[in-house]
Amino acid sequence: MEFRDEKNRLVGYDIDLAREAGKRLGVKVEWIPTDWNGVILALNSGKFDIIWSGMSITEERAKEVDFSPAYINESQVVVVKAGNEKIKNQDDLKGKVVGTQLGSTGEQAAKKLKGLKELKKYSKYTEAFLDLDAGRLDAIVVDELVGRYYMTKRSNQFKVVFSLAKEPFGIAYRKQDKELQKALNKVMEDMKKDGTMARISKKWFGEDISTWEQPDAL
Template sequence: MKKVLAMMVSLFMMAAIFSGCGQKSSTDDSLEKVKKAGVLLVGMHDDYPPMEFRNEGDEKVGFEVDLAKELGKKMGVKIKFVSNAWDGIFLALNSKKFDVIMSTVSITDERKKTMLFSEPIVYGGNAIFVKADNTSIKNEKDFPGKTIGCEAGSTAQDIVSKISGLRDLKKYNAAPDAFIDLKNGRISAIVTDPMVGDYYSAKEKGVYKRLKSTLNKEPIGAAFRKNDKALRDEFNKEFNALNKDGTLSKLSTKWFGYDIYK
């Protein structure tokens, strides 16, 4: 009886081992697929200067556009940009419309629950921009009774919506529209990433100004599907290589006017 029992236990253990081996077939082939295809599909909401936007020739340009191209060279693959509205960009990633999102994505604990992130590419956050002649707003404590603008679906929307007493929180799908409304007095302030607002301030000197007060500081990175660790790790490796060889500093000076990596 003991021999039979021992044999049954052995058979059960062998079945469990083979079953476990079978489960390992769902390995992470995210990097392998990209290498085999020879193309990295990059999802992007291309209306957020100077990070990613379209120039007068309708070409995608910007800091993250250039960064993606440099990463493609390092990885030995071509880069194909896929435009997507911001409010559906995370769903599009998980439905495999593209391999990675490079579109000024703030790294948050909530987003980490459903996505993998690269190391921080830059540090953004939520700065406050007003018209240059505005003296009524010194910080977010002056927001009550006023109409404030932000990008729809952004962390700025989450933060500003918690401030009580606003006349209105106007949400925009495109940053240029928000700054046009600010210039024309339709809103009192915009809450957005500092480098974005600084771009508009430099582009139209004397029209906008950034306040000293900021609502928070946020790391910005590339977003990957939760199981695509191999692709994310390759991204990090090549990103660090671009940092070491000075490429990132050159791109930063080109788009921001200074080296954010020093």
């Protein structure tokens, strides 16, 4: 969603979306990297105007901030090799060897799968993808955005077969900033309608996984 490239520039899906939205609003976007543990407190204290950083929409957070509609639905997904037609749902994973990253939300999701032959845990998802390609794994459980970004670098080698739990991301606003919410939400709605969000999504994830909808979480 956002990271620093080899030249230390902030890049990513959120970065591209926000810059385009700022251009349409006629404002310059300034990024303020912030400790995630205190990010809502920093917003409400006026350190910055919005949180646009892959923030999951939850009922608990919505007590402290207002959220835009979800602009992307994050989830944990199951990835297999491109030619695999035997794994299409959770039942098909019974008796299979599945990989994931140690300590990740993917590991948490994978532990809930029933009947696996083995759950292999890797220090990095890149190692799991290498074993999947080599045939040492039948599937991987991975954060969707990580998986799709990785697959843009390894085109035609892997595919997402199904999602586990959805996790919608939204832009967080201070509750009193109604005019900003209205203006930015309108720009985002326009970007969804005119295909801009789809174009940026395809750039980072290989396909259009953008959305603009009120999530079930609220």
